[in-house]
Amino acid sequence: MNDSTDTKPNCSGEKKCCGHCDYSLAFLVLRLWLAVRAILTGIEKFGAYKTIQQPLIDPTTGQPDPNTVVDIKVKFYALANYNGVPAALQSKFANEALLPHFALNAFNYALGPAFILSGVMLLLGLGTRISLFVQGLIYCALTVGLIMIKQDDGVSWLGIHVALVAFALILAKYNKLALLKKW
Secondary structure (H helix, E strand, O other): OOHHHOOOOOOOOOOOOOOOHHHHHHHHHHHHHHHHHHHHHHHHOOEEEEEEEEEEEOOOOOOEEEEEEEEEEEEEEOHHHOOOOOHHHHHHHHOOOOOOHHHHHHHHHHHHHHHHHHHHHHHHOOOHHHHHHHHHHHHHHHHHHHHHOOOHHHHHHHHHHHHHHHHHHHHHHHOOOOOOOOO
């Protein structure tokens, strides 16, 4: 059979197939994952738990038992709860000689909003490359901090995030759904 009459799609040529749609879909999935990861990580910086005491419900009657009280932890989000760097890690960073105090404070205030902003930008396709680059810088900065306090497991997880961001930057040329494709 002659190649010109072959009905089978030939994906080596962009005219007969959708081009690089598999790369575009791969980038879209990666972009969505990184965006959601950044947004939720930023939002979690505003979360805290409070304990509420409630009477235990008697399973036989369905009525509250006033003699038995149960503590229930409830998570809530508020601006007043914001803490970019967890308190347990802040004390470790405070004792680190290589980390200036002003740098820790600046990072603490900027971390949550930087995650949310870069995540929303990435999700919407506003400056996709810039938002990916910013996320890569954030993960690199977090890595430096974790190396200083010898949190090797966290360093490994952040290394995976940096690799995902780098791969997304490689695939960014296949970005089809973006508000600003140039950046």
